[in-house]
Amino acid sequence: MKKQSVALALVISLCVSTQGAARTICTIVMDEAAVEIMHQTGVCDNRVTPASTFKIALALMGYDAGILQDSHRPALPFRESYPDWGGDSWRKTTDPERWMRYSVVWYSRQITPLLGTSLLTQYATDFDYGNADFNGDFAQSNGLERAWMSSSLQISPREQVNFLSRMIRNDLPVSVEATDRTLAIIESTETSGGWRIWGKTGAAYPRRDTGSFDYTSGWGWFVGWAKRDGTTLVFAHLLQDERRHGASPVLRAKVTILAGFDDLVSEVVP
Template sequence: MRWLPGLLLSMFLLITAAAPPLPAVVERDFQPQFARYGVQGSFLLYDEPAGQYVAYNLKRCRQRFLPASTFKIPNTLIGLQTGALPDTAEICRWDGVTRSFPQWNQDMTYARALRVSCVPCYQQLARRIGVARYQQWLRRLRYPGMVVTPATLDTFWLGGKSQISQVEQVDFLRRLQAETLPVEKRHQRAVKQLLILRKTPEYTLYGKTGWRFRSARNPDNGWLVGWLERADGRRAFFALNVEPQPGPINDDQFIASRRAVTEAVLRELKWL
């Protein structure tokens, strides 16, 4: 049995060589950027050229939250791929119910519905897609944590048990940007175009916000997920998640904080 230690060592070296190294994580303190806008939370960025993550509040970056309107990204892809949504120029008809967001109270294309986060339009789409196709396509997209049932078909991304982390959001966005999702490339490209928030000669900023409204049991929770492409080809992917600081809540400030904090952090990291 004198050969056994050598055999075990060889097996260990083979296994460790086959296991890909985990990307490095650099932790940074961006609390001043959050505090400036009256919020608290976490920020995760994947620096593609460096092959590493930059994280503020890393433990919270791994915590799962309801996706809210960030789910409109996979929702649109599933709608297009299944044919439930013929194309993003399809008109969503207003149901005549006046809601507190004036921009929702009108007919609009699904391209506009994504940009203004029109919940009623995407509830109509959800009813077209149906539970079985959601369950099939969420598995295929590797978009985790969604719990879809007949009772929650048109609300599962807004309330209930569905949850996703910032780490998982970034992973999904990286595959969308690279067009490696199991969805026709034309659909991936169409959705990517709808996510453009700002385009300049130096960079293009892509993103989608989300807002889980506060209730008696839960505080407000806000998202901005996306990526930034520099003109020289460098890319960084990010996911921000915020909650209001304790005390009185200013809704306008909270809404604005998602993009303001994200851009402040991107400037700090020299991406903007």
């Protein structure tokens, strides 16, 4: 426990020390019923890549279509041809729970071909999930591999919270079982103020005109929902680096929300 506390303190220290190297694009908090914006900072209507936050929507699609079965099925083995830039955690047999926890890209790529472009587009359209564009990179025919990663699929922070609100209220055109099984694989933590927060991170880098990635301007997402004493809020936090440095933008996006959530909502939820 002591080692974990020290490690967490180091992570927070690193994130805080590099926070000045990034700007908050949007922080938005909304009540579960999607009626009232409780807090908004920045511009929340511009669309960018959802990156790995798309895994929430993809899980709903996969469970509803019967491709995913529960938290541990299907368990798929790692193959040498799969992307492994996520380290050792990506080089292991992966089930839906591990997929979400470690944000395993290759597992997503086993689900999307089984759904196909037409069904992915239909689901995303029904979800009002951004522009619902799964064409992928221009003239590359790679939408099933990377549409959600600095490519054609785009979503705004406001659309993120609207989508999450509908999911929590079972207001999406998927089965209740699909929603319940998706909720079951999202990691959660508790703040010192008693909020239980569920969320998913996402990180990606803009494309230059040459097609290369701009590693100085990484996006970091953290989206999810929080519950305390019968109150449920949904949120989206998006930042963007202004220079390249060691701390991941996605890590900082998550840490800043978790560390500041109690203060963020204290004025609207006593």
